[in-house]
Amino acid sequence: MPTVRFIREGRDVKCEVGENLREVALKEGLQLYGLKGVLGNCGGCGQCITCFVSVEGGGKDSLSPLTEVENAKLSNRPKNWRLSCQCLVKSSLVVLTKPQAPPPNSKALIQAALGKDLPT
């Protein structure tokens, strides 16, 4: 069972292989969205571009490959950003929600998250 480590929230969440990353977060009551996404998001259809996460750790194949939607919508974003609604979890990984508005201590939080063993 993979574990998704949510850096900002300080939570490790177990999920099934193949589970949608957005659904994993929402099921746990985590807030994926900034204000724009809270006010209106597409419900996971890949249209609103508000469900960003940055992948900070895990295997390079921890998530399903970029979808056509992501290739189109993320072309001007950092290479480690994904649209959570487009991602299926394949193995354990470490993510930062809302990377467009990182917490002030994000570097330290990321280092701390990467410093702990990640359950597989």
Ligand code: FES
């Ligand atoms: S929820 Fe709208 S793009 Fe992911």
